[in-house]
Amino acid sequence: MKKIVGVASIVLAAVVFSGSDATAGGDPLSAGAETFAAKCASCHAKDGSGNTPVGKKMAVRNLGSAEVQKQTDQQLYDVTAKGKKKMPAYEKKLSTEQITNLVAYMRSLAKT
Numbered sequence: 001m002k003k004i005v006g007v008a009s010i011v012l013a014a015v016v017f018s019g020s021d022a023t024a025g026g027d028p029l030s031a032g033a034e035t036f037a038a039k040c041a042s043c044h045a046k047d048g049s050g051n052t053p054v055g056k057k058m059a060v061r062n063l064g065s066a067e068v069q070k071q072t073d074q075q076l077y078d079v080t081a082k083g084k085k086k087m088p089a090y091e092k093k094l095s096t097e098q099i100t101n102l103v104a105y106m107r108s109l110a111k112t
Helices: 002-017 028-039 053-058 073-082 096-108
Strands: none
Touching: 028 096, 073 096
């Protein structure tokens, strides 16, 4: 019985402390990059340029552009969460922390 409880505890700990999105105290930028790759890159491209067939068709903005980067974090959060025009809402698909991490990642795409 002790052996079963011990193994169960190890398995539970592995499940709780594992996770590839790094949102539980991990690096927000890395977590945002991972979410971006999974949820956003098909339209916005890996580099945020919007240079994809879907992105071109929908005329998505280059996320690194001055036009996008001048928006506040709250504005970027709101567009991601609530959607805008052809941009779908993600507030029911992503957690608050995931969207916040996406905003941090979008900031890293700024053109220098």
